[in-house]
Amino acid sequence: MKKNVLTRLFIAASVIGVLLFLMTCGKKEAGQVGNGDLKAIAEQRGLTPADLIAAAKTYVPTGKHDEYVMFSSGGHSGQVLVIGVPSMRLLKVLAVFTPEPWQGWGFSKETKDILKASYVDGKELTWGDTHHPALSETNGDYDGEFLFVNDKANARAAVIDLRDFETKQILKNPLSLSDHGGTFVTPNTEYVIEGGQYAMPWTGQYAPISKYKEQYRGMVTFWKFDRKKGRIIPEESFALELPPYWQDIADAGKKVSEGWIFMNSFNVELSTGGVEKGNPPFEAGASQLDMDYLHVIDLKKAEALFKAGKTKKINGFPVLTLDVAAKEGVLFFIPEPKSPHGADVTPDGNYIVVSGKLDPHATIYNFTKIKKAIDEKNFAGKDDYGVPIIAFDTAVETQIELGLGPLHTQFDPNGYAYTSLFLESAVARWTLGGPWTEKHGKEPWTLVDKISIHYNVGHIAVAEGDNVNPDGKYLVSLNKWAIDRFTGVGPLLPQNFQLIDISNPNGNMQLLYDMPIGIGEPHYAQIIKADKLKSWDVYPEIGWDPGTQSKSKYGIQAGEERIVRRGRTVEVWMTAVRSHYTPEHVEVRKGDRVIWHITNIERAKDATHGFALPYFNINLSLEPGETQSIEFVADKAGVYPFYCSEFCSALHLEMAGYFLVKP
Amino acid sequence: MKDIDLIVGPRIPKDLLKRERKRFMLPTLLLGGAGFLLLVSIFLPYWKLTLFAPQYPDGLQVQIYVNQVKGDVKEIDTLNHYIGMRSLTEAAPLERSLSIFLVAGIALLAFAAIYIHSPIALFFSIPAMLYPAIFLADLYFWMWNFGTNLDPRAPLSGAVKPFVPPLLGESKIAQFKTIASWDIGLFLAIVASIMIVVGLYFHRKAYKPLLESELQKNRQES
Numbered sequence: 001m002k003k004n005v006l007t008r009l010f011i012a013a014s015v016i017g018v019l020l021f022l023m024t025c026g027k028k029e030a031g032q033v034g035n036g037d038l039k040a041i042a043e044q045r046g047l048t049p050a051d052l053i054a055a056a057k058t059y060v061p062t063g064k065h066d067e068y069v070m071f072s073s074g075g076h077s078g079q080v081l082v083i084g085v086p087s088m089r090l091l092k093v094l095a096v097f098t099p100e101p102w103q104g105w106g107f108s109k110e111t112k113d114i115l116k117a118s119y120v121d122g123k124e125l126t127w128g129d130t131h132h133p134a135l136s137e138t139n140g141d142y143d144g145e146f147l148f149v150n151d152k153a154n155a156r157a158a159v160i161d162l163r164d165f166e167t168k169q170i171l172k173n174p175l176s177l178s179d180h181g182g183t184f185v186t187p188n189t190e191y192v193i194e195g196g197q198y199a200m201p202w203t204g205q206y207a208p209i210s211k212y213k214e215q216y217r218g219m220v221t222f223w224k225f226d227r228k229k230g231r232i233i234p235e236e237s238f239a240l241e242l243p244p245y246w247q248d249i250a251d252a253g254k255k256v257s258e259g260w261i262f263m264n265s266f267n268v269e270l271s272t273g274g275v276e277k278g279n280p281p282f283e284a285g286a287s288q289l290d291m292d293y294l295h296v297i298d299l300k301k302a303e304a305l306f307k308a309g310k311t312k313k314i315n316g317f318p319v320l321t322l323d324v325a326a327k328e329g330v331l332f333f334i335p336e337p338k339s340p341h342g343a344d345v346t347p348d349g350n351y352i353v354v355s356g357k358l359d360p361h362a363t364i365y366n367f368t369k370i371k372k373a374i375d376e377k378n379f380a381g382k383d384d385y386g387v388p389i390i391a392f393d394t395a396v397e398t399q400i401e402l403g404l405g406p407l408h409t410q411f412d413p414n415g416y417a418y419t420s421l422f423l424e425s426a427v428a429r430w431t432l433g434g435p436w437t438e439k440h441g442k443e444p445w446t447l448v449d450k451i452s453i454h455y456n457v458g459h460i461a462v463a464e465g466d467n468v469n470p471d472g473k474y475l476v477s478l479n480k481w482a483i484d485r486f487t488g489v490g491p492l493l494p495q496n497f498q499l500i501d502i503s504n505p506n507g508n509m510q511l512l513y514d515m516p517i518g519i520g521e522p523h524y525a526q527i528i529k530a531d532k533l534k535s536w537d538v539y540p541e542i543g544w545d546p547g548t549q550s551k552s553k554y555g556i557q558a559g560e561e562r563i564v565r566r567g568r569t570v571e572v573w574m575t576a577v578r579s580h581y582t583p584e585h586v587e588v589r590k591g592d593r594v595i596w597h598i599t600n601i602e603r604a605k606d607a608t609h610g611f612a613l614p615y616f617n618i619n620l621s622l623e624p625g626e627t628q629s630i631e632f633v634a635d636k637a638g639v640y641p642f643y644c645s646e647f648c649s650a651l652h653l654e655m656a657g658y659f660l661v662k663p
Numbered sequence: 664m665k666d667i668d669l670i671v672g673p674r675i676p677k678d679l680l681k682r683e684r685k686r687f688m689l690p691t692l693l694l695g696g697a698g699f700l701l702l703v704s705i706f707l708p709y710w711k712l713t714l715f716a717p718q719y720p721d722g723l724q725v726q727i728y729v730n731q732v733k734g735d736v737k738e739i740d741t742l743n744h745y746i747g748m749r750s751l752t753e754a755a756p757l758e759r760s761l762s763i764f765l766v767a768g769i770a771l772l773a774f775a776a777i778y779i780h781s782p783i784a785l786f787f788s789i790p791a792m793l794y795p796a797i798f799l800a801d802l803y804f805w806m807w808n809f810g811t812n813l814d815p816r817a818p819l820s821g822a823v824k825p826f827v828p829p830l831l832g833e834s835k836i837a838q839f840k841t842i843a844s845w846d847i848g849l850f851l852a853i854v855a856s857i858m859i860v861v862g863l864y865f866h867r868k869a870y871k872p873l874l875e876s877e878l879q880k881n882r883q884e885s
Contacts, residue, residue, distance in 0.1 A: 578741055579818070604738045651745070651818055 054512040057501060060087035068463050070476060070527045071133045071147055072497075075520030078128030080149055080160065085463070085474050085527055088499055088515035096158045096167045097128025097151050104610075104621035105167070108628035110547040118156050118170035120177075120203070129153035132183055132249075132524040136227070140187035140254040140349075140468035144532035146230065148183035148192050155179040157194050157223060161230055163536050164623075166546050169231050174317040175202050175219045175239055181250035182221075187258050187468070189227060191237075191299070195220040195263055199244030202314050212272045213384070218242035219319070220250065220263060222299065230549060238306040238318040240325055243385045244270060245293060246286065249342060249408075252299075254468050255349035257367040261297040262352050264340045268292045268383075287358060291335035291392070293383070294343065294354055296370060302330045326386040332374060333383060335392045337363055342408035346417070346432060347468050351397060355406035355419060362406050362419055362430070364445070366397040398445045402428040407458060408524075410465035412472030414505045415439035416448070418465070420457040420477065426450050427460060427477055427500065429509060440505060451509040453498050456480040461525040462502065471529065475500040475509070478522055486516050494518040537605045539625030546626060554597035555627040558582070572596040576609040576622055576644070579651035587660045590637045599627040610645030613659060619645055637663035672780025672870055673877040686869045691777050693862030694784075697791055697855035698773035704855075705729055705766050707848035710802060712828065714739070714839045725751065726846065727802065729762035746837075747817025754805045769794055773859065780870040785863060792859045795852040799830055806830075 042052055060066055066084030069091070074081050078098030082091040099106025099115070106115055106126075119125055128151035136146035147160040155173035160166065173179060173194060181195020199216040201207040207215035224236035245265035253260035271285025279285065302320055305311070305328060311318035325331040337356030344353045352365040373379070373390045380391040405423030412418070415436035419428045429451075431437070433444030442448065459478045463471040482496040494516035501510040539546070543555015556573050561582045564571045570588045574581055576598055588594055600609050600622035611620040611628075615636070620628050644655035675687055708726040711734070715722045723735040723742075732751050740750045769790040776787040811825040819837070828834055834841050 579745075602741070604741070654818075 050510070054501075054510065058086045058088065058499065058513045060084065060089070066530055068471075068474065068527050069530045069533060070461060070525050071135065072461075072478070072517075072522045072525035073130035073133050073149060075131075075495075075522050076127065076129045076153070077520030078130060078151065079519070080130060080133055080147065081517070081519070081522065081525075082165070083497070083515070083525075084530075085476065086499055086512065088497065088513050090515075092165060093519065094160060094165055094167065096130060096149060096160065097125070097154075097156065097170065099126060101619045102621060103166075104619055104628060107618055107630070108620050109631050110545060110628055114167060114170055114547060118154070118172040120154065120172060125154055127153070128156060130520075130523075131180060133526055134183040134185045134192065135526050135528055136189040136225075137185055137187055137467060138189070140258075142464060142467055142526070142528045142532060143189075144528055144534065145227070146189070146225075148185065150179050150182040150194055152178055152180055152197065155194070155196065157183055157192060157232070159192075159225075159230065159232055161546075161549060162533055163549075164539070164546055165535060168547065168549070171223065171232055171234060173203075173219075173221055174315040175221070175319065176200065177203055181247050181263050184250050184252050185225075186252045186299070187254045189225050191252075192223040192225050192232060193220065193250050193252060193261060194223060195247045195250045196242070197246060197248065199246060199267075204315065209272050209274070212244060213270055216244040217322075218244050218247045218265075220247065220261070220295075220297070222302070234317075238302075238311055238320060239314075240297065240302055240320045240330065241322045242295065242331075243268075243322065243383065243387070247295065248340065251343050251345045251352070251466075253345055253349055253367065254347075257345060257349040257352075257371075259298070259300040260367070261295075261299050262343045262345065263295040263297065264336065264343045264354065265292050265295060266339045287339055290338055292338050292340060292356075293333035293389075294336040294340070294352070294365065296332040296334060296374075296390075298330050298374075301328065305330065322385050322387070326382075326388070329374070329388075331387050332370075332379075332390055333387050334365065334370065334390045334395045337361065342406075342419075344409040344411075344466065346436075347411050347413075347470055348435065349468070350434065351432065353409040353417060353419070355402075355409065357405055357407060357422065360401050360404055360406065361399040362402050362409065362417075363399050364397045364433075365395050369397070370395045398433070400430055400445050400447060402430060402447055403450065408460055410460055410462035410475070411470045412462055412465065412502060412505070413439075413470050414472065416472075416502075416505055418460055418462055418475055418502065420460045421450075422456055422458065425455045425457060425479075426452050427457065427475065427509065429502070449508055451500060451511060453477040453479055453500075453511070454481075454485050454496060454514070455483055459524045461527050463527045464529065466526065471527075472505075473501075473503045474527065475502045476525060476527065478525060480521065482514075482516065485514050489518075495521055497522075538603060538607075539623060542601050542603070542625050543599050543627050544625045552597075552599075552627040554629055555599050556597070557599075558601050569593045569595060574598045576600045576611065576655075577602055578607065578609075578649040579644075579655040581611075581642075581644075581655065581657050584657035585660065586657065587662065588634050589662050590634060592634050592661075593631070594634050595629065595631050597627060597629045598622055600624055607648060608646045609648050609655070611642060612645040613640060613642045615640055621646065634659075634661045637661045670781060670783050671778065672783075673873050674780070675873065679873075686865075690862050690866035690869050693858045693865060694773050694777045694788065697788075697858040697862060698770040700851040700855040700858070701766055701770040701773065701791060701794070704848040704851040705763055707851065708733065708846040709798060709848040709852070710830075711844055711846050713842045713844070715842075716838045716840070728848065729766055729798075730759045745817060745819045746823040747814030747820050748809055749812070749814075751809075754809060755801065758801060766794075773855075776866070780866075781874060782867075784866055788859045788863055792856050795849060795856050798849065798852065803827075803830055 068085035070083040072081040080094040095103045095105030105111050130149045131152045133149045135142040155176045157171050159169040161168050176196040178197045180197035184193040196219045199218045201215050219239050221239040223232040226233050246267035248264040250263040267286040269288045273282040275281035311320050336354045337359035339358045340354050340356045342355045350367050354363045373394050379388040403421040403424045407420045409419045415432045429449040430447045431442050437444045457477045457479050461476045463474045477498040479496040482493045497515040499513040545552035562573050570592050602624040607624050609622045640659040710727040713722050713724045725734040772787045773791045776784040807827045810827045
């Protein structure tokens with residue numbers, strides 16, 4: 001026994017010794033950066049001790065990586081932002097709905113094809129309004145494999161593969177022209193949810209606004225995701241017709257509520273606007289009643305009906321109609337405080353938190369009570385479309401007064417919820433009740449802390465804060481206005497992402513950092529533990545087509561370069577490697593159709609080459625191993641020098657060639 | 664004693680082997696062990712060159728086996744084209760195609776020496792004894808061949824003069840610091856070489872008296 005203690009002491013002493021040694025080693029390196037007096041620097045720069053602590057909590061030194069990665073919608077940039085947390089450094093802007101030259105997105109044939117698949121009637125779309133990114137989940141937890149995002153402006157959904165952080169698929173919703181209730185995923189990413197927003201006759205149809213109630217409709221689409229293929233399978237997807245209530249945000253149930261979908265609406269008044277005709281404008285008309293309807297959808301039942309062929313084809317897409325849904329018990333309504341914005345399911349799946357923008361409360365619904373009412377057919381009546389309504393009191397657990405303009409709620413592992421307060425420009429922390437009371441040991445369903453943000457917060461994102469296993473630690477407040485937070489850059493101001501430390505549930509939340517977003521207005525974001533992402537360093541094989549995540553038939557090795565003429569078509573097979581293209585001369589005749597494949601045959605990390613061809617509006621990004629193709633008509637005689645547009649090596653400027661078009 | 668007996672030497676009398684087991688086991692184990700290590704070394708890297716430059720924080724490495732070159736060969740070839748060096752995959756084609764048979768042959772000769780209880784055993788062991796030196800000499804030849812035959816039309820042919828990297832230790836080529844080091848395979852070959860020397864010493868100690876007494880017996884008989 002005594003010997004054991006001595007051995008342990010010896011081990012402990014050795015460990016401390018090694019640690020001390022390592023610390024002194026580290027100190028030497030830090031000394032190189034600057035050995036100024038911390039206090040003097042703080043005084044000179046006017047920093048308070050709290051500022052220094054905030055800096056220490058966010059600073060990530062060179063060579064070190066962030067603990068978390070945030071995927072944020074890029075708003076009307078049409079892209080997705082990848083941001084390191086806690087450093088709040090922008091890591092990448094992922095090209096999704098908008099052409100992007102650095103990534104060659106929308107320039108190569110492969111990427112054009114992905115974009116083209118989502119055009120309405122073949123009409124080119126060059127932007128999107130990304131709203132809600134959704135990471136793929138396994139058992140309700142982020143798995144870091146895929147990311148989905150919607151485009152509110154055109155009702156589209158995109159699939160991004162997180163092995164190479166590139167968009168693989170963009171789907172156009174066949175029924176609607178706008179969406180908002182997406183993208184969200186079911187706990188094992190069986191379905192990607194895309195709910196509509198502004199009710200309208202089905203895409204391509206006309207109905208006068210006087211026929212609003214009869215012919216305008218809302219919808220929610222359930223896109224079937226095939227994880228193995230990494231694609232949504234439209235043939236196995238279906239939609240549910242909804243009343244024209246202007247559906248808003250949705251969330252998938254989890255654990256006890258797995259298989260159910262919850263979705264807000266904000267125009268049960270069926271207001272049709274027309275302020276210029278003397279009608280109340282939408283903002284007033286849609287806010288007349290005290291209650292809107294929380295939609296509760298039995299997805300399992302809906303899926304069974306779809307598989308049983310109980311759907312109707314609309315625009316070639318299977319739709320479960322409202323009358324079937326109402327009759328078969330797929331859809332239920334519960335009154336919710338008017339103009340709600342968030343419908344967020346707690347990590348245990350049992351509570352749904354709904355916040356009405358115009359009501360200072362968060363309303364908490366209890367899924368067990370909802371389920372009981374449905375099972376017992378305890379309905380208070382039906383709406384005009386025959387959908388059963390569950391009484392507010394039957395389904396509600398409690399209401400908590402949080403402050404003005406509550407919008408969205410996220411969770412931490414200690415039984416706390418966080419809600420953004422738009423009008424108050426604040427974030428509220430409050431306690432969950434039920435089984436969560438044990439975790440925090442405080443009064444359940446109670447507001448405990450509030451922190452001011454700058455300004456007009458929309459969504460908030462807590463680290464893994466909307467899945468079954470939240471991490472807490474950090475909260476990012478996605479603020480719409482920055483007003484005075486940054487140096488003036490003209491009347492269009494950046495948005496302001498504010499990082500907040502929520503790691504101490506017994507203390508206050510602490511504001512750590514402001515990050516300006518100068519590319520669009522982000523809406524939602526999700527924060528994933530960085531080590532869950534398994535991104536590729538280079539493409540697995542030379543000649544890789546990221547569009548299909550497989551070897552391209554146009555990929556070649558060094559030595560296989562060639563130019564082949566077939567009638568008026570010239571096909572070029574080119575390689576790129578530091579620091580030359582092969583071939584360097586490409587000669588065609590005016591009017592020839594040129595099909596040009598370029599393979600980057602590099603295997604080194606970061607050895608990306610570009611390919612810029614002036615006049616023809618072409619720029620490609622060829623990452624190590626990647627093959628991309630371009631197709632165009634050489635419609636003007638002349639000489640066109642092409643060059644590598646990514647500084648690849650010391651002889652990068654020399655990496656060029658001539659494209660000669662003979663008259 | 665026949666001529667063939669003069670080459671393979673006398674067999675060990677059974678009772679003597681029983682009495683002095685250690686005396687005869689020692690050379691057998693040393694020579695056999697040396698052959699075994701040589702066989703194992705075929706599958707292991709002999710020599711490696713690690714290159715460091717700011718843009719390669721993890722370094723680049725090329726490992727030389729008796730029959731192959733492994734590691735960041737493609738990247739090193741890409742870099743080498745700037746100075747006009749041929750692809751590493753073109754080095755020592757003959758050696759690489761024959762090496763497995765040659766090394767296996769050298770090991771077999773060492774095994775054979777166990778059964779030869781005469782000074783002829785020395786000749787069977789010499790290849791294994793010299794093998795590490797031969798490997799290094801051949802490696803040096805190829806490095807000299809590659810480093811001094813640079814394509815004069817290469818982009819950096821003016822900036823980087825012909826050079827021969829050292830067989831062991833540090834050197835600098837352009838922005839690259841290179842470290843040449845011997846790897847496990849070569850160390851095994853060197854240990855094998857030492858074992859052969861030591862093994863031959865004990866071999867002589869074990870079999871010389873036996874051979875002499877046998878020769879004396881022969882003389883007496885004639």
